[in-house]
Amino acid sequence: MLDYIIVGSGLAGIAFSEVALQQGKSILVLNNDSQNSTKIAGGLYNPVILKRFSEVWQAGKQLDLLYEFYASLESKLNVKLDYNLPLLRKFHSVEEQNNWFTASDKPNLSRFLSTKLITIKYNSIVSPYNFGEVLDSGYVDTALLQEAYQDYLISMKLFRNETFDHSLLEVQKDFIIYKDLKAKNIVFSEGFGMLSNPFFSMLPLDGTKGELLLIKAPNLNLDVIVKSSIFIIPAGGDLYKVGATYNWEDKTNIPTEAAKQELVSELKELIDCDFEIIEHYAGVRPTVKDRRPLVGTHPLYNNVHVLNGLGTRGVMLAPAMAKSLFNHIENNIPLDKNIDIRRIKNFVSSFYQS
Secondary structure (H helix, E strand, O other): OEEEEEEOOOHHHHHHHHHHHHOOOOEEEEEOOOOOHHHHOOOEEOOEEOOOOEEOOOHHHHHHHHHHHHHHHHHHHOOOOEEOOOEEEEOOOHHHHHHHHHHHOOOOOOOOEOOOOEOOOOOOEOOOOOEEEEOOOEEEOHHHHHHHHHHHHHHOOOEEEOOOOHHHEEEOOOOEEEOOEEEEEEEEOOHHHHHHOOOOOOOOEOOEEEEEEEEEOOOOOOOOEEEOOOEEEEOOOOEEEEEOOOEOOOOOOOOOHHHHHHHHHHHHHHEOOOOEEEEEEEEEEOOEOOOOOEEEEOOOOOOEEEEEOOHHHHHHHHHHHHHHHHHHHHHOOOOOOOOEHHHOHHHHHHOOOO
């Protein structure tokens, strides 16, 4: 009997799989590649909400675990995943500069915001008010991570590429059965696909479509991440990721001309060199209205669990949330009330109504 069946191999599924394997548990991952938010993500990690100059929830704890987690995966998979790069926030006014330096004096932000004005002049970026530097920032190559981790699971015979049929799941008191599989627990990490999961479809997952571009710009010569109304992330050579859009209505993975034009327009306001669009990506992020993940155990079934809702900060959240869920299942350690699905009162109460 397996310890865990894990449904989904995006950031959440990868993180939980790895935490379980590190603790000597037996797993099998099922995935049909229907959700591609991990594959197309910018992979940016940034501990500061730059619109409001405020700290991302539990940023320090998440970052400390992030570095350890992705370094371990780099060693295990023999690939480069984590690119720890400065993130420069372009200032548009003296007022923005002042707000930055006021924020950098706050105890919870002093670790993350440099108090030094960055006056470097980058090719093709007009920045009369200069930049502020976010420390402890960078990006993870999420597409390579997903590909390499999936290859690893396949090589270890721990992976099946198939669509999960929820109607075939049998939940017993001490185990679950799915087709020919028997396991102590099942963890659903389906991303936006959770809305088709009858066990958790009532949770308030509100997917947000995001689109980004991969461009080639030989004259840009950036070795840092630049954030204005959009971000530009160096992707090797003359390639850069540019993003991202936010659409709360369209729930498809289809790239749109409107989003492309929006990104191109904002990019032309940020840089004044020529560029070529190499790829245009789209995916639906698993976002939640209260901006907290959806983690926990089903109200009626103590062996059916969910790890979802990582939203736009999946790279930062995934290792910490996976560890929290694992410790909750294996060691009965309570989940932080901010992430526990029991905070969703309507969801919990719906299972106890007569």
